[in-house]
Amino acid sequence: MEAGRADTQQSGLARVRWWYLRGLGLIFCLAFASLLPQLPELLGPQGLSPAAEWLDWGRESLDGAGRVLQLPTVLWLTGADTGALRGVAIAGFLCGLLLLGNVAPRYALVGAWGAYLSLLTVGGPFLSFQWDVLLLEAALVSLPLAPGHVWPPRVATEPRRGAVLLVRFLLFRLMVLSGLVKLASGDSTWRDFTALEYHYWTQPLPNALAYLAHQLPAWMQRASTVAMFVIELVVPFLLFGPRRVRLAGAALLALLQVGILATGSYGFFNLLTLVLCIAALDDGVPRGARVPRVDGSDAEERRVEGQGGQPVPATGPVASRLPWTRRSRWATGVFTAFALAYAVLALSQDARRLLGWRPPEPVATVLGAVGSFRSINTYGLFAVMTTTREEILIEGSGDGQTWREYLLRWRPGPVDERPRFAAPHMPRLDWQMWFAALSTCRDNPWLLRLQDALLRGEPQVREFFRDGSLPETPPRYVRTRRFDYRFTDLATLRATGAWWTREERGAYCPPLTLENGQLRRADP
Structure with a gap:
């Protein structure tokens, strides 16, 4: 037994x-x-x-x-x-x-x-x-x-x-x-x-x-x-x-x-x-x-042997036939x-x-x-629940008057757009934008680099944005604005097709431009 x-x-x-x-x-x-x-x-x-x-x-x-x-x-x-x-x-x-x-x-x-x-x-x-x-x-x-x-x-x-x-x-x-x-x-x-x-x-x-x-x-x-x-x-x-x-x-x-x-x-x-x-x-x-x-020959375990020191044949569901190793x-x-x-x-x-x-x-x-x-850690997600949702929207302009919204691949954008599934893919810029909204522009130098790359028209940043979101020629100005996003109810979705409501909360980073190849604050 x-x-x-x-x-x-x-x-x-x-x-x-x-x-x-x-x-x-x-x-x-x-x-x-x-x-x-x-x-x-x-x-x-x-x-x-x-x-x-x-x-x-x-x-x-x-x-x-x-x-x-x-x-x-x-x-x-x-x-x-x-x-x-x-x-x-x-x-x-x-x-x-x-x-x-x-x-x-x-x-x-x-x-x-x-x-x-x-x-x-x-x-x-x-x-x-x-x-x-x-x-x-x-x-x-x-x-x-x-x-x-x-x-x-x-x-x-x-x-x-x-x-x-x-x-x-x-x-x-x-x-x-x-x-x-x-x-x-x-x-x-x-x-x-x-x-x-x-x-x-x-x-x-x-x-x-x-x-x-x-x-x-x-x-x-x-x-x-x-x-x-x-x-x-x-x-x-x-x-x-x-x-x-x-x-x-x-x-x-x-x-x-x-x-x-x-x-x-x-x-x-x-x-x-x-x-x-x-x-x-x-x-x-x-x-x-x-x-x-x-x-x-595993360093942790010796070979399993049957009577007479011969290896037990490994056929079929082997482990059920073997004694303790x-x-x-x-x-x-x-x-x-x-x-x-x-x-x-x-x-x-x-x-x-x-x-x-x-x-x-x-x-x-x-x-x-x-x-x-980083192999012995402590854990715990969402220790403090966020009760508002701010999105940082990136926009570009050629004249400082007419602005075009640049849409990231996975983050919420137009209110009538259905939220998307990303897992198991991990879109790391999109995720980091969520954390950036909880802090200030100065706390996120990578976001300034992103805007600098947009102004220079660097091709690699196009991978972050949805197809057709960026213009063919780089903008003269970029800016980031904060918007408060909330889910709508089912009645609103059925009536208008809007999954979100959004309301502007003001600037995140000031408008930026390039002067003599350097990123500067702009006054368009």
Whole structure:
């Protein structure tokens, strides 16, 4: 009986590992595929936040090895021109494909992590989102789970149960922190459960389903907020419960992510969280998956042998036929040290953010040393709910009298235009424009660079705007104005076709022009 239970659990862990690592490989592919076409315009030599400026700053301000440790990027070796940036992204994408194909999974995971870290390090405001660092942290905690083979071999091995628990721990922290930061912020809309009455239309990139969700009655919005708090604050504890409880918890967490994914565009964030939910599955879930074949020369695991020391044949659903895999004490010790160190550092980060707790000096020192690698983080989106929506509209003019609106590809523009779906693509300029509206023109030098590029007619900025939005010849003047946007109701949509109402709130940046090749304030 005990042997049967062991075999069942072993098979389940093998399936979980197989699906989880394939999912993580897919997320890396999506992340790099979305970022690759945006790199020249965002981080290239003529981009809005050139990566080369970070390297120049490092050369001037940092010494020796500290330069690499504080700005960890392979661009130190390749330079930061457009070709190098694309090369790093392509290499990361290929590593994602290798992970997706179960080819050298451990090495592919390290390669994808290194490539993404290299770009994030020099990404400035355009690679500063929580899902960017979550992807790096997911890769870190997944290393003990990734097999060490190069090509899928013929001998199956058992995933380490503790490695699966480590991924569950990351999912637990992500969800619980998302709930706690909302309560800790003191924001009134979270405390009176009215936050979702604002969320759907004030979020960065709403879509058509968000418009419909906004039309739900107030009591349903408040009930949804209560349900969200239960899922974020209570359900994660079920991840460590008995089988049925754990699976129910994973289903509820997944349901929340599907709802967010359906009503907003958060890049690969929700898909990545769904992949993390796979770690909560076990034997028989999912059924029918082919159990992976993992190299017996894996540094963490010894080859499984049958009677007489002969390898057990790896045919069919291998893991269900194999006894428990034995591991070396050295490998177990290394994993235990890694897991404990990660748990201490991660929980210290969380306590510092939520409670203002100062970790002991040794812990604080280590946190400072590893901070630049962005792989142990703290989380929590929308701690304070925005209750208004301001859009920054960019306009150009040839005479200072007649102005033409330049429409970004994904942001709201004309009021009669249906909100668009962007996920899993992450349009990083469009997202950053939402944050810019919460601050001032001076706080966003990249927006001044964008206007400068428009005045110069630089061709690469056309990629940010909708086809036909920019004139053939560059404008003489550009300006940015703030507008208050709100969703209409269904009656207005049916009567007028307007999804939005908008009202001007004044200038954001002053009108600008070029004088002797320099960006200057204009008085048209």
